[in-house]
Amino acid sequence: MGKDILYIISSPRKGGNSDLLADQFIKGAEESGNTVDKLYLVDKNMGYCRGCMECVKNGECIIDDDVSKILDRMIASDVIVLSTPVYFFSMNSIMKTLIDRTITRYDEITNKEFYYIVTASIEDEKYLKNTFRPLRAFTDCLPGSIPKDKIAATGITEKGAVLNSPVYDEIYEIGKKV
Numbered sequence: 652m653g654k655d656i657l658y659i660i661s662s663p664r665k666g667g668n669s670d671l672l673a674d675q676f677i678k679g680a681e682e683s684g685n686t687v688d689k690l691y692l693v694d695k696n697m698g699y700c701r702g703c704m705e706c707v708k709n710g711e712c713i714i715d716d717d718v719s720k721i722l723d724r725m726i727a728s729d730v731i732v733l734s735t736p737v738y739f740f741s742m743n744s745i746m747k748t749l750i751d752r753t754i755t756r757y758d759e760i761t762n763k764e765f766y767y768i769v770t771a772s773i774e775d776e777k778y779l780k781n782t783f784r785p786l787r788a789f790t791d792c793l794p795g796s797i798p799k800d801k802i803a804a805t806g807i808t809e810k811g812a813v814l815n816s817p818v819y820d821e822i823y824e825i826g827k828k829v
């Protein structure tokens with residue numbers, strides 16, 4: 652039976668490099684019999700964690716927005732893809748906003764396989780350790796998480812530049828093997 656995959660994109664640039672990579676991964680994954688939901692965080696109403704700890708006391712977040720539905724979807728999936736553009740050598744703030752909000756129910760996001768996908772202008776992947784590290788630190792907080800591939804599409808700045816990157820074909824193969 653195919654896996655249920657949630658592909659979370661934090662790039663606000665629709666049709667941009669993350670988006671194009673997502674479509675390739677999804678094409679491969681669907682051809683192999685998996686189902687994939689593509690989630691654009693930029694379209695969601697998502698407030699910042701207030702750090703009030705009400706969720707720790709009462710089990711519910713005080714903020715009424717789209718995050719509770721996103722968490723339901725994360726909890727239901729077999730595989731979660733975290734895709735972020737590199738902003739100042741970190742994940743972007745949209746992805747971090749979601750990660751912080753998982754505090755309400757992060758202990759229910761159990762036994763998921765994780766893929767980590769980043770896009771960046773810089774050529775050399777060695778500068779992206781500080782982007783991957785906090786993504787991995789997050790998933791290490793989730794019970795039973797299974798880290799899978801880390802994919803960096805580097806040397807790409809303009810919208811669509813990833814079409815000329817070898818990663819564009821590689822990610823299709825990775826999607827096929829999920």
Ligand SMILES: Cc1cc2nc3c(=O)[nH]c(=O)nc-3n(C[C@H](O)[C@H](O)[C@H](O)COP(=O)(O)O)c2cc1C
Pocket residue numbers: 662663664667668669670736737738739740741770771772773807808809810811
């Ligand atoms: C606010 C901002 C900060 C950025 N900071 C970096 C950076 O620190 N290192 C880097 O290599 N690229 C940086 N970039 C370039 C993007 O990572 C790059 O254009 C990427 O291809 C965007 O992916 P997307 O099309 O999926 O949004 C930055 C872009 C923006 C808009």
